[in-house]
Structure formats: C-alpha cells, structure tokens
Amino acid sequence: MTPSGTNPATGEPSRGDSWNAAWELLLPAAAAPARQRGRALQSALREAVRSGRLGAGTRLPSSRELATDLGVSRGLVTEAYEQLTAEGYLRSGRGAGTWVGGAARPAVRGVRDLAPRAPGARVDFRPGTPDLSLFPRAAWAAAHKSVLARLPHRALGYPDPRGLPELRTALASLLTRRRGVVADPECLVVCSGVAQAMTLLGFVLHGHGLRTVGVEDPGSHEHGALFSAAGLDMTALPLDGEGLATGPLEGSGVRAVVTTPAHQFPTGIAYSAQRRTELLDWARAVDGLIVEDDYDGDFRYDRAPVGALQGLDPERVAYTGSVSKSLAPGLRLGWLLVPSRLADEVVERKRTMDLGNPALDQALLADFIGHGGYDRQLRRCQRAYRERRDALVGALTDHFPGIEVSGIAAGLHIIARLPERYGPEPRFLDLAARSGVAVRPLADYMAADEGDAGVRLVLGYAHLAPTDIERGVRLMAEAVRKAL
Numbered sequence: 307m308t309p310s311g312t313n314p315a316t317g318e319p320s321r322g323d324s325w326n327a328a329w330e331l332l333l334p335a336a337a338a339p340a341r342q343r344g345r346a347l348q349s350a351l352r353e354a355v356r357s358g359r360l361g362a363g364t365r366l367p368s369s370r371e372l373a374t375d376l377g378v379s380r381g382l383v384t385e386a387y388e389q390l391t392a393e394g395y396l397r398s399g400r401g402a403g404t405w406v407g408g409a410a411r412p413a414v415r416g417v418r419d420l421a422p423r424a425p426g427a428r429v430d431f432r433p434g435t436p437d438l439s440l441f442p443r444a445a446w447a448a449a450h451k452s453v454l455a456r457l458p459h460r461a462l463g464y465p466d467p468r469g470l471p472e473l474r475t476a477l478a479s480l481l482t483r484r485r486g487v488v489a490d491p492e493c494l495v496v497c498s499g500v501a502q503a504m505t506l507l508g509f510v511l512h513g514h515g516l517r518t519v520g521v522e523d524p525g526s527h528e529h530g531a532l533f534s535a536a537g538l539d540m541t542a543l544p545l546d547g548e549g550l551a552t553g554p555l556e557g558s559g560v561r562a563v564v565t566t567p568a569h570q571f572p573t574g575i576a577y578s579a580q581r582r583t584e585l586l587d588w589a590r591a592v593d594g595l596i597v598e599d600d601y602d603g604d605f606r607y608d609r610a611p612v613g614a615l616q617g618l619d620p621e622r623v624a625y626t627g628s629v630s631k632s633l634a635p636g637l638r639l640g641w642l643l644v645p646s647r648l649a650d651e652v653v654e655r656k657r658t659m660d661l662g663n664p665a666l667d668q669a670l671l672a673d674f675i676g677h678g679g680y681d682r683q684l685r686r687c688q689r690a691y692r693e694r695r696d697a698l699v700g701a702l703t704d705h706f707p708g709i710e711v712s713g714i715a716a717g718l719h720i721i722a723r724l725p726e727r728y729g730p731e732p733r734f735l736d737l738a739a740r741s742g743v744a745v746r747p748l749a750d751y752m753a754a755d756e757g758d759a760g761v762r763l764v765l766g767y768a769h770l771a772p773t774d775i776e777r778g779v780r781l782m783a784e785a786v787r788k789a790l
Contacts, residue, residue, distance in 0.1 A: 331359060336376040343378060348386045355395045355406055364406045366396070428742030429778030433572065433719035433766030436631045440687055445679050446670070453669045461669065465662040468653050469496025469641075473672040477641050480675055481627075485603055486613030488620040493649045495642045495656055496663050499635070500599055501532055503626040503642035504564070506659070507597060508536025510651045511562055519597075520563035522550060524751040526571050529564045529599070542753035545570065549577035552584045561594035568603045568612045572751050572764045574713015574721060576612045585615070589622040595645070600627040604684050607692045608715040621645045629671070631718060631768075632684055639663065639671055687768075691718060697772035698765060698779070705783035718768035721748060724761040728786055734761045741785035743778050 331354045335346035354360040366372070369387060373380040387404050390396040397407040423430075461470070468474060473496055478489035497503045511519065511533075519533045523542035530540040541558050544551050550565055565585070567577035577585075589596050598615050606612075616625035620643070628640030644652050656662065674680050695714060702709050708725040728734055731747055738745050748762035767775055 332376060336378050344382045344385055347376075347378070347382055348389050351386055351390060352393075352395060355390070360406050362406050366404045366406070368403065426742070427744035429770065429774055429781065430744040431763075431765045431767070431770070431778060432744050432746050433764050435766065435769040436634070436687070436718065437690060437769045438634055438636075440683075440690060441634050442679065442683050442686075445683075446674070449670050449673045449677070449679065450666075453673050454666065457666070457669055461665050463665075465665045465668070467657040467662040468492075468494065469663060470665060470668040470672060472676075473668040476672045476675040480680065481614075481625075481641075481643070484611075485600060485627075486617040487625055487643060488617055489643060490620075490646070493620075493644055493646055495644065495649075495652055496668060497626075497628075497640045497642050497656070498638040498660070498663060499628045499630055499640040500601065500626050501528065501640075502659075503640055504529060504532040504597070504599075505536055506642065506652050506655050507595075507624055507644070508533040508538055509655050510648055511595070512537045513651065516562055518560050520555060520558055520560040522565060522570065523753045524572055524748060525564075525566070526599075527751065533564075545573065545575065547575070549575055549581040550585065552581070552588060555585075555588060561592050562597065563594070564597045564599060565615070566599050566601060567615045568600055569605075569713075569717045571599075571601060571717075572713070572719065572721065572748065574715070574717060574719075576609075576716070577615070582615055582618065586619050586622055589619070594622070595648075596623045598623050598625045600625060602631050602717045603627060604632060605688060605691060605718060606716045607688075607695060612716075616643060621647070624648070632680070632687060637667065637671075639667060691768050694767045694770060694772055694775060695720065697775045698767045701776045701779035705779050719764055719766040722763045722765055724763070726760050727790075728761050731761045733789070734786065737785040737789055738782045741781040743782050745782075 331350050332347065335343065335350040338346040351360075360366075366387070367375070369380050369383040373383045376383070387396060387398070391398055391404070394407055396404055398404040422434075471491070474491040474494045477496075478491045478494055481487045481489045495503075495506070497506065508519075516538065518539045518541050520541045520543045521529050521533075523544050525542075533540065541560050543554050543558060543560075543563065549567060549570065550563070555563065563585075565577070567582060567585075569576060585596060588594065596615065600614055603612075603614065614623075614625055616623040622645065624645065625643040626640065628635075629637055630640070633639075642652065671680075698720065699711055699714060702711060702722055706722075706724055706728065710723040712721045712723075714720045724734070731749070735745065735747060746764050748764055751764065770778070
C-alpha cells in the first residue's frame with residue numbers, strides 16, 4: 307500500500323516513501339500477543355516517528371486501511387492514532403486524515419556542507435568562481451521543457467559513455483569554431499567537469515606505465531591531487547616569461563605534463579608561439595602527452611583570442627574544458643578530447659567509472675549550444691567580467707599606490723603585487739582576514755615559497771559586483787593603514 311495525497315498543513319505532496327520505509331516496524335507489533343498488541347502497536351509507531359523512519363508531513367493510512375493490512379482490529383489502530391496525537395507525534399483534521407506532526411521530527415546531527423566557502427568573509431576575492439547569478443535560468447528552463455518534450459524514450463536508457471552523439475557533435479563544432487581545436491566527435495568524451503577528465507587520463511597513463519606527471523609551478527594544486535588519486539606522483543616544473551620552461555621539463559624525465567597555455571593559472575601568462583612549438587617538439591621526442599586545461603579560454607578582454615595548443619598536434623595533446631566558468635560549476639559538465647590512440651581506453655575507463663553522464667543534462671546542453679544560447683551567455687559574461695576587472699584594477703590603484711597588476715588581459719582573476727611597505731605578507735593576510743576579506747596569496751599555488759618580501763595576491767573578481775569589489779579593496783586598505 308502506498309499512501310498518497312497532499313499535506314493539508316503545507317500543501318506539499320505526501321511522503322508515501324517514508325511510510326513504506328517504516329512499514330516493517332509495525333509488523334512485529336501486529337503479531338504480538340492479544341493483550342500486548344495495542345501497546346506494542348503504539349510503541350512501534352512512536353519509534354518509527356522518533357527514528358525518522360516516518361518523516362514529518364507523512365500521511366498515514368486510514369485506521370480502517372491499516373487495521374485491514376495488519377490484520378488487527380480497527381479499534382487498536384484508532385486508539386494508537388489517538389494516543390500519539392495526544393502526545394504530539396501525530397496530527398489530524400476532520401476529513402483530512404492523520405499525519406506525522408512537524409514537532410515530531412527527531413533531533414538530527416547537523417549535516418556538514420563541504421562546499422568551498424570562506425565562512426564569515428564580507429568579501430571573498432578567492433579565485434575560481436564565476437557569477438552564479440548570471441546563470442541563464444529562463445533560457446535553461448525553456449530548453450529543459452523543449453528537450454524533455456521531444457526526447458525519445460530510448461534516450462533515457464543507459465547512454466554511450468562518451469556522451470550523447472548530439473552533444474559531442476555540438477561540442478566539436480563549438481570548440482573548433484571558438485578555440486581552434488581539431489575536434490573529432492569520436493574522440494570526445496563528455497565528463498563531470500575537468501576534474502573527472504584529469505582522473506580518467508591519470509588512470510590511463512598509469513596503465514601505460516607512467517608514474518610521474520609534470521605540473522606547472524606555480525599552478526593549480528587540483529591537478530596534482532587528481533592525478534595523485536590515480537597513483538601518479540607530481541613533479542613541479544617552473545615557468546618563465548613565455549610559459550613552461552623547457553630546460554627543466556627536458557631534464558625532469560617525465561613523459562606527461564599538465565599545462566594551461568592559453569591563460570596560465572595563476573600567473574596569466576599566454577604561452578608564446580615559440581614555447582608552444584618547443585613543447586610539442588618535446589612531446590614528440592619522448593613519445594609523451596601534453597594535457598591542456600583550457601579552464602577559461604573564452605574570456606578575453608584586451609587581446610585577440612589565443613587558440614588551443616591541441617589544434618597544432620591533436621595526437622600529442624589531450625584537451626579538456628567545461629562549462630564551470632561560462633554557466634555554473636554545479637552542472638558538472640565538461641569534455642575531454644583525447645588522441646585517437648588513447649580514445650578506447652579513456653572510454654572504457656569512463657564506462658567503468660559511472661556509465662556516462664545524465665542524458666537529460668547532456669541533451670539540454672546540446673540544445674543550448676545548437677540554438678545559440680551558449681554564445682549569447684558567453685557574450686553576456688564577457689561584458690560583465692570586463693566591467694568587474696576594470697573595477698578591481700581601478701580600486702587597487704586608488705587604495706594601494708605603487709601596486710603592480712598583471713594577468714589582466716584575460717580570465718577571471720588578476721595578480722596583484724603590493725610594494726614592500728605593505729608587507730610582510732603574513733601580516734597583510736592576517737589584517738585582510740580580520741577586516742572580513744578573504745584573499746589567496748600567490749605562494750599558495752607554488753611548490754616552494756620564493757621568500758619574496760612583497761605581498762603577491764591572486765584576486766578573483768568574476769563573482770563580485772563592482773560595489774563589492776570596491777568595498778573589499780577599501781576594507782583591506784583601511785586595515786593596513788591603521789596597522790601602519
């Protein structure tokens with residue numbers, strides 16, 4: 307029996323599943339000796355509510371239905387309902403049935419939220435988050451309705467682990483047009499963001515006998531953590547003014563390296579044409595692989611777009627990106643373009659990992675791209691983020707005379723280097739935190755602190771309104787002035 311209906315107190319659907327989950331608790335009571343059966347039924351029902359097996363708002367069967375199903379007299383059930391109603395566990399209304407009361411919700415230990423946030427921060431400049439309020443809710447909802455109406459039933463079955471053919475085709479066209487990649491839909495795998503793409507590659511590289519992967523220094527610690535989960539060690543490789551330094555790379559002995567050549571994270575360097583050529587020459591010489599994380603490749607403000615490295619040699623570069631910065635990271639939708647020689651292994655690893663991404667989400671994104679919604683969203687974000695970048699640079703210049711900013715021509719963050727008089731860096735970071743401003747120093751992204759006397763910050767701005775940006779910079783400046 308599955309109770310149904312609407313909670314008269316809240317107007318919400320009843321929670322029949324909760325009742326089904328608690329059903330078995332009442333069966334022993336119904337089988338108790340006759341003299342103990344009424345008390346046993348009350349005790350079992352009370353325990354079901356206390357334990358949460360019957361959640362607040364769950365509608366119970368009528369006394370006649372429950373008595374019939376349990377094989378007991380209706381009077382026992384009526385008495386149990388009346389007793390628990392008197393105790394506050396249940397509530398009832400004329401003609402509305404009997405419900406688990408809201409006050410009966412058991413005390414539950416607080417559920418932790420491990421989403422990355424800065425507790426108590428008035429302004430959070432930590433990089434990595436877009437403006438989630440720019441998510442195109444209306445357009446996305448319209449696409450959802452349209453796609454769901456025409457999606458064939460078979461599309462809701464187990465999907466191709468590479469992704470829906472229509473999404474892979476749409477992504478291949480988009481990436482070829484916007485990023486200059488060589489995109490064969492047969493070598494494109496839809497992933498749960500860049501994180502899963504890196505993990506897939508890590509397992510495949512480990513299967514090929516690799517045990518070490520090179521990473522940029524400074525760079526994203528996430529890269530190292532993801533490959534480490536696949537059993538690979540990390541070798542930090544330094545940068546110079548043109549990108550990843552080739553001398554240390556060649557001397558490291560690694561055969562795979564993770565890069566962010568279009569807009570290096572966090573320094574903002576765009577790899578030079580010469581350095582790109584040298585990297586590809588290295589990969590061919592060692593039979594190696596370059597992993598290209600194009601994490602914010604669509605956001606350019608003061609310079610022409612820098613094409614993807616993968617377009618120069620798709621057999622030596624695995625290319626990955628996502629909609630985390632353009633739409634929302636919570637969608638967990640990304641892609642991985644792999645050299646044809648690795649495609650089958652990556653797909654098989656994807657199959658064993660999760661069988662593929664949700665079909666409806668993929669169909670939605672394919673529709674959004676195909677009907678121009680994605681391009682419109684990128685233009686909207688581009689305008690907003692350029693305005694916020696200008697607001698941050700202006701506020702820093704006004705409040706911190708002598709500051710140097712870099713990496714401002716693209717992306718969603720900048721590097722700010724403050725004069726030595728604002729140091730030492732640990733004191734500045736402490737003052738910023740006390741003023742309610744969350745910031746990340748460049749040193750957090752480096753394998754070893756270089757001992758620079760100045761203050762070097764990585765400041766994200768995409769998720770902040772211009773007024774919040776100005777307020778955050780002003781709070782930091784006021785805290786430092788008072789301390790000085």
